[in-house]
Amino acid sequence: MGTRRVSKPLQQALEDLLVERYGANWHRGDSGADLRTAIREFKADYLDREPVEYDDTTAVGYAIYHLPAYYAAVGYVLSTLTERGLLPRSIRVLDVGAGAGGPALGLHDFLFGGDGAGDGGNDDDGGNNDDGDASGIDERAASVDYHAVEPSAAADVLDRLIDETARNFRPTIHRTTIEEFEYDSVGQGDPDDSNAADAGDSDTGDAGGFDLILFGNVLNELDEPERVLDTAFEYLAPDGSVVALEPADRNTATGLREIERAVADDGDEATVYAPTLRLWPDATPSDRGWSFDVQSDLDTPAFQQRLADGHDDTEADVEPDAYRNVDVQFAYSVLRGDGERRYPFQASRDRHAKMAEMDNHVTERIDLLGVKLSHDLSDDGNSLYRIGDGSQSTDHYAVLIKESGLNRDLAAAPYGAVLAFENVLALWNDDEAAYNLVVDAETVVDSLSGS
Template identity: 30%
Template sequence: MTRPSDPLLLSPEEIKKQEIFFSSPRVPRRLERLIEEYIGRKTGKAWDDRVVLDRIRAAVIAQKGRYWARGRDRKISYEKGYDVLAYLGYHAPVYLVQTELLLHRLVKNGLLPRHLRVLDVGCGPGVVSAAVVDYFGRLDGPTAEVAALDLSEENLEAYTAIVGPYAEHKGVVSVNEPLLADLRHPPEDALSGQFDLIVFSNVLNELQGLGPEEKADLVARYAGLLSSEGSVLLVEPAEKATSTGLREVQCALVEKELTVYAPCTYLWDAPCKPERCWTFEGGPEVRPPRLMEALASGREGYRFKNTDIKVSYAVLRTDGLTRWGTVARPGKVVRLGVLSSHVGRQVNLCAARMSGEIGDEKRHVVKVCDGTTKKPVYAVLPGYARNKGNEYLLAAEYGDLLLFRNAKVKYNKDEDTYSVIVGKKTKVTPLGGGDMP
């Protein structure tokens, strides 16, 4: 198990710059202008021309319809120019910031080297690549090199027009010419390792006709391009089907001997085989750029405002490294996978917090998991029972390990889930170390 020999360590000044960005994130002005200029060249009209905006709105509506479709009707593609413009106007701002958040966490964990080599698989118009450029642009000294591939000529046209000039403007990231190729069958020798980070961002859910095992096979083949210290980052929207689909691929990758670094922790060293696992986290609200504001200025403008970060992700390794390492479990704790035998009883257990707040002040609710669950498990803290002994449940971050003492188990028949009731006498404390939420 190895971390980079020359890790990217941020100075206090660099940490402050990143924190300022994340406190009120937005698409940088220079990148915003490059997108607007590309729209102008592509359409022959001003980016905020009424006809252009109406056509982008129509493309956004159509994309949403295809995204929410199921089965054979779910065909997501970006083969038309306005599909790409709609992506840049509606999806790109949130995806840019959430990518930078994940990069920042990888840096805080010491998983990225000072000179980073990234492969952006299914790059689209270049949001992940632009995020690398923007993040490194706030650093003093570290550099990065980005390679990318995508099947769509329209996407790569936008990538070349936007990401390349943005990288030149920042001057710290080298962006290679993106490769026009089917990510499922890239030409032999078209990609040369060793990459320190391979990213599949909002890609796997769009691969039609492939099941979890086949998607895992695909990711595993790309993992062969990793350096000995490298990581694979899988990112999907938090919508239920895509989020649970990501966990299915993750489970299949574990069977192929890749290791989950974060956010999941297998506290009992047992393969995770949940029936359904919907887990994601949120982030800071993104300030809408001018293009999004213009799109949202018409009737039903809310349909074109997208500023909330909700993301499902997995960081995988080929060297066995995990976020928490070896965790010592206290004696006499119950696995979540056997809660059916403890309904109505008071138990001790350890688990990771795997959601934000999904309840309210009257009834706090968070999802928890220890890697053995067959059915979803939620920790429930009634507002009246909150005290200094149990409120760490709410202070813990996504992925943090918790120890529960004297919690009551309930089964929710209507939802087919289990609840761990945190009462006044329940103690909730941290378990282990680790530093990546």
């Protein structure tokens, strides 16, 4: 799934909410100034690593600023599951820290189509949308029993926006924290049952459970995220997935890796499905783990543009761009309990050098397997990509100094691809305290997982 825009129905739904609350000129006057102030304040709190307090205005400002990027990001992550047929169309979902609805609405449009934003690969009618409407929603595409856990005022925004979803997307909002959420109270459920969202008689911890548990930009806000994840796995279906997303900045992205490692490497239930595959059996990484995906910028949603247009230079010493957020950059982790991995490849001592032992190979040309864990990180000069094999304790970067037909896959392969390197030169970079894997005209790089 790829999207360059927020679906028109979602844009209209948020515009309608703004008009209902503040009037047709919501972006001007006191209401517009209050919303812009709220955005500036929660951005400042985030940078200072302070908790955000949600009142009604902050919740709406959060939706205006953050919802589009969250909406887009979740689809890219879910596509890693649909490519393997691991996201059922009849599905039970728990959305932890659902906020104003970015992940929920991204999930909805991914499954149901919403203005052309779906994954597009699962229609069984040759692309005909007889049950669809002008919004592009295909009512037959899926059946979703959706449960949101959200204690803040953002739940009111979610409640309003989720009214616009397909009739087979059946939502229930639980206005509580995940620590206080009672899993058993929602029952095992049946996505094909129109009363599933209100079911409460079954034991979720038995053979059923949630097919998908989403943690959208919330784990970094929890006091005990590992404990919360461990509990979630108790209520995950045997073939279900836990999907966690976080912003791409260093603190939250590396924090996600720490949580992932605590649950997957130190526990016995979870396997990393994507993107940070463990290519060596029984090996675990301990490097910084600052890894995130970057996708195409969104087209600026109309509501962000209107809020920016209403900016008055007397409000604050910032540019109108401060209210536009179209970057789609995110860290993510997909965990499963059945041992499935996005790509099945494993390294072999007979053929591959191990990153945990890279110090033994400095100045040598070697072969190895690695996962591409970044976009091009260079500001200028030679292209630079983070690489990991799941054993590394120190950062490793593939440095492309001479592109050729033999190594073109290094640049062309997508984030998360497994790459086979042949005849790559291993060097130590003392300035960065990292290993450089120098890719030149003598180096072969093949993407084992496709480009």
